[in-house]
Every structure is written in structure tokens, then in C-alpha cells.
Amino acid sequence: MKGSIQITQAFLRSRRSVRRFDGRDVPEDILQRVVETATWAPNAHNRQVWRFIQLVKEKSRMALADGMGSEFMEALVAEGKSHAEAKAQVMRSRNRILEAPEAILLCMDTSVLDMYKDPARSRGEQLMGMQSVALAGGQLLLAAHAEGLGAVWVCSPLFAQSSVREALELPEAWEAQGLILLGYPAQEKAARPRKPLSDVLLRL
Numbered sequence: 492m493k494g495s496i497q498i499t500q501a502f503l504r505s506r507r508s509v510r511r512f513d514g515r516d517v518p519e520d521i522l523q524r525v526v527e528t529a530t531w532a533p534n535a536h537n538r539q540v541w542r543f544i545q546l547v548k549e550k551s552r553m554a555l556a557d558g559m560g561s562e563f564m565e566a567l568v569a570e571g572k573s574h575a576e577a578k579a580q581v582m583r584s585r586n587r588i589l590e591a592p593e594a595i596l597l598c599m600d601t602s603v604l605d606m607y608k609d610p611a612r613s614r615g616e617q618l619m620g621m622q623s624v625a626l627a628g629g630q631l632l633l634a635a636h637a638e639g640l641g642a643v644w645v646c647s648p649l650f651a652q653s654s655v656r657e658a659l660e661l662p663e664a665w666e667a668q669g670l671i672l673l674g675y676p677a678q679e680k681a682a683r684p685r686k687p688l689s690d691v692l693l694r695l
């Protein structure tokens with residue numbers, strides 16, 4: 492491998508999910524650059540179904556965390572967790588959302604998806620929309636890494652669609668896909684191991 496290719500591959504492999512941040516704010520121009528790079532992700536029909544909601548107001552962040560928290564609490568209690576255990580888990584998740592220097596909610600605007608009479612075809616279009624948003628999310632994580640930022644994808648909004656929509660007064664057609672928390676990393680993160688290539692790559 493040539494030197495620059497090796498450097499790029501090493502860079503791509505060095506991204507980590509970062510969950511603890513130091514106190515520094517993320518400059519707005521850097522954040523916008525990161526989101527703009529995310530919009531260069533490949534996407535089905537170039538429909539650009541992604542919507543990014545930067546949660547800049549404390550009020551918005553609080554409404555989201557509290558809305559999702561109530562739904563999460565109900566789910567945990569229904570699963571059989573004690574009230575105290577459920578409350579502790581909900582508070583951990585709430586604090587993570589409130590304490591991150593930046594939070595971006597990733598949504599899919601379903602109103603721009605192609606719909607067909609055949610439900611299987613419509614389902615395929617919907618999945619392609621989700622895949623496109625996920626690619627933008629992945630690209631956003633890498634763009635953040637390129638800026639020396641750390642970030643983590645948090646899945647909770649996916650499981651609390653109505654609370655998220657209500658908390659942020661989102662259009663009915665927008666579906667939350669994930670929340671990305673960002674900031675400058677508080678510490679170096681060790682890599683989580685990956686399966687060997689021989690387990691995941693088939694050559695037929």
C-alpha cells in the first residue's frame with residue numbers, strides 16, 4: 492500500500508465511539524462542516540431524505556431527553572425492571588444527552604420517499620431511505636473524527652418516535668433514526684475488537 496492510502500485506511504479504522512467529553516465547546520463552523528460532509532454520503536435516488544436537527548436550545552434538549560425518558564421508563568418497567576433500576580437507567584441516559592456539548596438528531600423525511608401500490612416495494616424504498624440516513628450518520632461520525640472530535644450514535648430516539656416528534660414539534664412525516672452526541676474526547680478510547688475478516692467475508 493502506498494503511504495497516503497495507508498494513512499487514510501488507518502484514519503478510518505481509528506474512529507471510536509466516544510461517550511465522555513471534555514468541557515470544550517465545538518465551534519459552530521466546525522460543526523456545520525461536519526454536517527455538510529455528512530450530506531455527501533451516497534443515498535438512494537439522491538433523494539437526500541436525511542434531516543439533521545442540531546439541538547442548540549437547552550429547552551429542546553430537555554424536552555427530548557424528558558420525552559424519551561418517560562417512554563423508556565415505561566418500557567423498562569414493562570420488561571420487569573424495578574422502579575429504582577429503571578429510574579437510574581433513565582437518568583443515566585438523560586444526563587448523557589443533556590451533558591454532551593453537541594447533539595444532532597438524525598431523521599428521515601418519509602414524505603420524499605417513493606411509494607408504490609405494492610407494499611413490498613414501498614417497504615424496500617423505506618429501507619433504502621433508512622440506509623441512506625445511516626450512511627450520512629456514519630459519514631458524520633468520520634467527519635467529526637477528522638476534526639479531532641469524538642462522537643457516538645445513540646439509538647434511543649428510534650424507539651420513542653411519538654415522544655421525539657412531540658417534544659420537538661417535528662413534522663408528522665419525519666422519523667427519528669438516531670441521536671449523535673459530539674464533543675472533544677475526554678480520553679483516548681481503546682478499540683473494540685473486530686471479528687477477523689475470515690468470519691465476515693465470503694469469497695464465492
Ligand SMILES: Cc1cc2nc3c(=O)[nH]c(=O)nc-3n(C[C@H](O)[C@H](O)[C@H](O)COP(=O)(O)O)c2cc1C
Nearest residue numbers: 506507508509510643644645646647669680682683
Ligand atoms: C445504529 C447504532 C446504534 C447505536 N446505539 C448506541 C447506543 O444507544 N448507545 C451507545 O452507547 N452506543 C451506541 N452505538 C455505538 C456502538 O455501541 C459502537 O459503534 C460499537 O460498540 C463499536 O464501537 P466503536 O464505534 O468504538 O468501534 C450505536 C451504534 C450504531 C451504529
